[in-house]
Amino acid sequence: xxxxxxxxxxLPDYKGLRGDxxxxxxxxxxxxxxxxxxxxxxxxTIEEMYKKLKKNPELFTAAGCSPRIIELxxxxxxxxxxxxxxxxxxxDAPVDFxxxxxxxxxxxxxxxxxxxxAKFEFRSLFIRLKNFFGKSEKANEEEFSRVLGSxxxxxxxxxxxxxxxxxxxxxxxxxxLQEVSIALWLINSDISYPKLDDxxxxxxxxxxxxxxxxxxxKLKEDNLDKVYSEIEKPIMHVVRExxxxxxxxxxxxxxxxxxxxxxxxxxxxxxxxxIAGIEFNINSPKQMGEVLFxxxxxxxxxxxxxxxxxxxxxxxxxxxxxxxxENPIIKEILAYRELQKLLSTYIDVIPKMAGTDSRLHAKxxxxxxxxxxxxxxxxxxxxxxxxxxxxxxxxxxxIAQKGHKLCAFDYSQIxxxxxxxxxxxxxxxxxxxxxxxxxxxxxxxxxxxxIDKVDKEMRRKAxxxxxxxxxxxxxxxxxxxLGGTREEAQKFYDNYFNQFSGVRDYMEKVKVSALKNxxxxxxxxxxxxxxxxxxxxxxxxxMAERTATNAPxxxxxxxxxxxxxxxxxxxxxxxxxLDRVHLILQIHDELVxxxxxxxxxxxxxxxxxxxxxxxxRSYLHYKTGIPLEVHSGCxxxxxxxx
DNA sequence: AGACTGCG
DNA sequence: CGCAGTCT
Numbered sequence: 001x002x003x004x005x006x007x008x009x010x011l012p013d014y015k016g017l018r019g020d021x022x023x024x025x026x027x028x029x030x031x032x033x034x035x036x037x038x039x040x041x042x043x044x045t046i047e048e049m050y051k052k053l054k055k056n057p058e059l060f061t062a063a064g065c066s067p068r069i070i071e072l073x074x075x076x077x078x079x080x081x082x083x084x085x086x087x088x089x090x091x092d093a094p095v096d097f098x099x100x101x102x103x104x105x106x107x108x109x110x111x112x113x114x115x116x117x118a119k120f121e122f123r124s125l126f127i128r129l130k131n132f133f134g135k136s137e138k139a140n141e142e143e144f145s146r147v148l149g150s151x152x153x154x155x156x157x158x159x160x161x162x163x164x165x166x167x168x169x170x171x172x173x174x175x176x177l178q179e180v181s182i183a184l185w186l187i188n189s190d191i192s193y194p195k196l197d198d199x200x201x202x203x204x205x206x207x208x209x210x211x212x213x214x215x216x217x218k219l220k221e222d223n224l225d226k227v228y229s230e231i232e233k234p235i236m237h238v239v240r241e242x243x244x245x246x247x248x249x250x251x252x253x254x255x256x257x258x259x260x261x262x263x264x265x266x267x268x269x270x271x272x273x274x275i276a277g278i279e280f281n282i283n284s285p286k287q288m289g290e291v292l293f294x295x296x297x298x299x300x301x302x303x304x305x306x307x308x309x310x311x312x313x314x315x316x317x318x319x320x321x322x323x324x325x326e327n328p329i330i331k332e333i334l335a336y337r338e339l340q341k342l343l344s345t346y347i348d349v350i351p352k353m354a355g356t357d358s359r360l361h362a363k364x365x366x367x368x369x370x371x372x373x374x375x376x377x378x379x380x381x382x383x384x385x386x387x388x389x390x391x392x393x394x395x396x397x398x399i400a401q402k403g404h405k406l407c408a409f410d411y412s413q414i415x416x417x418x419x420x421x422x423x424x425x426x427x428x429x430x431x432x433x434x435x436x437x438x439x440x441x442x443x444x445x446x447x448x449x450x451i452d453k454v455d456k457e458m459r460r461k462a463x464x465x466x467x468x469x470x471x472x473x474x475x476x477x478x479x480x481x482l483g484g485t486r487e488e489a490q491k492f493y494d495n496y497f498n499q500f501s502g503v504r505d506y507m508e509k510v511k512v513s514a515l516k517n518x519x520x521x522x523x524x525x526x527x528x529x530x531x532x533x534x535x536x537x538x539x540x541x542x543m544a545e546r547t548a549t550n551a552p553x554x555x556x557x558x559x560x561x562x563x564x565x566x567x568x569x570x571x572x573x574x575x576x577x578l579d580r581v582h583l584i585l586q587i588h589d590e591l592v593x594x595x596x597x598x599x600x601x602x603x604x605x606x607x608x609x610x611x612x613x614x615x616x617r618s619y620l621h622y623k624t625g626i627p628l629e630v631h632s633g634c635x636x637x638x639x640x641x642x
Numbered sequence: 643a644g645a646c647t648g649c650g
Numbered sequence: 651c652g653c654a655g656t657c658t
Contacts, residue, residue: 284649338655340648369644386657
């Protein structure tokens with residue numbers, strides 16, 4: 001208003017006449033800032049102006065327009081209108097871009113920026129940046145307005161809530177945002193890692209502070225405030241520190257590994273082409289299926305290897321493994337698949353993601369799953385290979401700093417212990433209480449033989465069903481995992497639940513309460529909802545039943561390890577060790593720390609104790625005959641820790 | 643059961 | 651977007 005002398009709404013009209021070189025809008029050649037302003041203030045929009053010009057042009061002479069200007073206007077009506085449409089900001093365009101939930105300056109780490117700027121010798125930029133961060137909030141606002149090219153509007157300040165007063169862009173502080181993100185996720189864990197949008201949507205408001213207050217109030221109403229204040233909130237800073245600290249990568253090691261595996265991959269590729277007698281994209285399951293079962297005429301496994309939903313042959317590992325005897329190409333393909341996976345998912349991407357200091361800062365999302373578990377991304381450090389030798393070698397590339405070791409602490413069989421606790425099953429409790437191997441113990445009961453008479457196959461079967469229990473598996477899924485016939489599986493299943501009737505009753509109880517309440521709870525009260533539990537569609541109902549029985553188990557285990565993170569941090573702090581011990585990974589039942597070698601034994605004791613004592617120490621003061629056993633191991637790299 | 647990533 | 655494959 002002050003600058004132009006007319007309302008902002010008329011800006012497109014202004015630009016339509018005068019043009020705007022920065023936006024490549026022509027306007028009418030010969031009309032400048034002054035004339036345009038006169039025209040707009042006297043006659044309004046371009047459309048209105050032309051109406052008046054056609055009716056009584058003498059008005060224009062009266063307003064002080066020269067005959068030259070009037071002539072220009074008459075000759076350039078079309079150009080003016082076109083320029084105006086260009087200048088208009090289209091509000092109806094399909095935009096799927098949303099403002100990022102955090103701005104660069106909200107979670108900026110001045111230290112990190114400083115080192116980076118120093119490296120690139122961005123001296124003046126750094127001074128400006130320092131000023132920006134150092135100044136009062138008010139000054140920030142001005143600096144930002146300057147950058148954005150539009151003055152902060154007074155009307156906004158009047159409307160603003162206290163929280164927004166400090167912040168010109170409506171942006172909440174990152175910490176409060178994270179708090180409410182976790183709170184909302186506790187209320188409804190299906191909304192994992194809620195963003196600002198999700199938070200505002202849930203609260204049905206457009207003001208952050210209002211949403212914050214609403215969600216924290218609701219948290220309390222839902223009796224989730226203990227889970228929040230005792231489990232989640234106390235580890236927020238530990239998680240942030242874990243991400244900030246990162247993990248050291250041996251880039252050279254990765255480079256060597258990459259070269260070695262790529263060489264092998266090339267050899268395999270050549271072999272496969274040779275055997276197949278044709279070059280094709282081995283990464284394409286479609287082409288692979290056509291080559292194997294079409295061109296090469298390999299027997300199509302009658303079961304599931306027929307045409308899938310999309311009309312393609314299935315070429316997954318389990319099917320290829322059945323065909324290993326049929327043709328030598330299968331073995332090579334399996335090897336190719338493994339190497340390709342390792343290279344493309346881990347070996348060739350992880351070193352690129354580490355900084356110049358070779359530290360990798362993956363994300364650990366405290367509220368990234370529906371059950372209470374963490375998730376990890378960019379990259380996912382919770383699924384580093386371990387099963388195969390070729391895969392395991394990747395772990396050697398994650399190393400400890402000089403003078404340090406990597407120490408891993410893992411809960412042994414935590415989920416089955418949770419099953420035993422939640423169900424109170426006598427026999428399962430007994431096995432754990434006596435410190436016996438759970439698979440041997442279960443096999444002993446199910447097969448009715450003493451523990452020392454349990455053979456490999458019996459233990460294997462017990463292990464399968466133990467996993468099945470955790471996942472809420474039914475008979476058919478059990479048979480699939482067990483191999484053998486339906487009848488065998490059914491018999492085994494019945495036998496198991498006869499022996500462990502406490503587990504059976506518990507599972508039934510969870511299902512019933514899920515049906516009634518549409519939700520289940522962990523030992524600590526973390527909740528998950530199952531809207532499909534009453535569905536008439538069998539697939540959905542069955543799925544809901546499985547997830548409903550799994551959630552309290554997986555979720556309680558998650559509660560326990562989160563508390564362990566908290567207590568370990570508290571105890572290390574008390575011992576004054578926080579500068580010599582840093583949490584670097586959380587892998588569901590395992591915590592990995594980088595530890596200064598001078599305090600290895602002390603730290604081992606402290607962390608183990610904290611982990612084992614979680615239940616009694618928690619606000620539940622939970623007493624149980626089932627010990628939480630923790631195993632630990634140290635090494636120079638992640639491959640060595642176990 | 644719960645995740646994440648790469649590929650076509 | 652679905653599949654495949656890695657982990658707990």
